[in-house]
Amino acid sequence: MTAPRLGLLLDVDGPIASPVTRTIAIPSIVHDLVALAAEGIPIVFNTGRSDAFIRSEVVAPLLAGGLAEGGRVHAVCEKGAVWCSIGPQYEGGMGELTVAEDLALPRDYADEMRELVRAEYADLVFFDETKRAMVSIEQRVEVPNATYLERQPEFDAKAMGALVRRGLGVRRLDDVRPAADGSVAWRIDPTIISTDVESDRSGKDLGAERSLELLAADGELPVAWRTMGDSRSDYAMADWLHANGHDVAHVDVRPADGVPATSYPVLTAPEGVIHDEAGARFLRDWTRAA
The missing domain is CATH 3.40.50.1000 (HAD superfamily/HAD-like)
Known part of the structure; x- marks a missing residue:
């Protein structure tokens, strides 16, 4: 062949x-x-x-x-x-x-992010219910991208705080390398139309x-x-x-x-x-x- x-x-x-x-x-x-x-x-x-x-x-x-x-x-x-x-x-x-399954976030974290979107950010983003492992919050298509990007850091800080509050291993937003010791850690990855919360091995x-x-x-x-x-x-x-x-x-x-x-x-x-x-x-x- x-x-x-x-x-x-x-x-x-x-x-x-x-x-x-x-x-x-x-x-x-x-x-x-x-x-x-x-x-x-x-x-x-x-x-x-x-x-x-x-x-x-x-x-x-x-x-x-x-x-x-x-x-x-x-x-x-x-x-x-x-x-x-x-x-x-x-x-x-x-x-x-x-x-x-080892790359999936705890269900209670996803539940909190869903509620955060409903209570404070429903005019800006939606919670992606189709994700099986990561948690994704995406800009609504009718929202101007500049409006989304202006408010995105505020949401990202709250998403990071929810990880820290649970005592989950957290990496810096800009640190894309997996933990050297192989431990489980999570990171926030903002894109131009969404925020992903994911395993640092993803x-x-x-x-x-x-x-x-x-x-x-x-x-x-x-x-x-x-x-x-x-x-x-x-x-x-x-x-x-x-x-x-x-x-x-x-x-x-x-x-x-x-x-x-x-x-x-x-x-x-x-x-x-x-x-x-x-x-x-x-x-x-x-x-x-x-």
């Missing part, structure tokens, strides 16, 4: 789904993902989103767009805590879910590791990789692949945050082309290169 020319690890919000509509708003994205899968290109959606979101906003459009059986398409959700395979051979387009690097485990079970690993995301934390996918000896380049669809120094190439779209518009351009290029 010939190894695929390329493998894709794709963040969803930003490069695939519009951060405004939270849907795949550019039709060519679906067309090109279906075409790449038909060619045998492995595709893994490595995302903080829930499996329910992926089912409705990614898998459903792919099935409607003609995704065929036999494609090597998978989803790693909640930053490595939930994973499954994707294809029309599965009911609803998604295979059996695996959930890493992350796009864990998602990359899960992705290769899924792909190793269904065929040859690709010759080269492209990872794609819209935030600095998405670089962890390429970091992990590079550290484990894989040829990789990372696509940053929102480089305004600053492109860090890396040991691998970083690709960006022309100035002013960001998010799913940038993602669509790269997918089209990779499809045409077949």
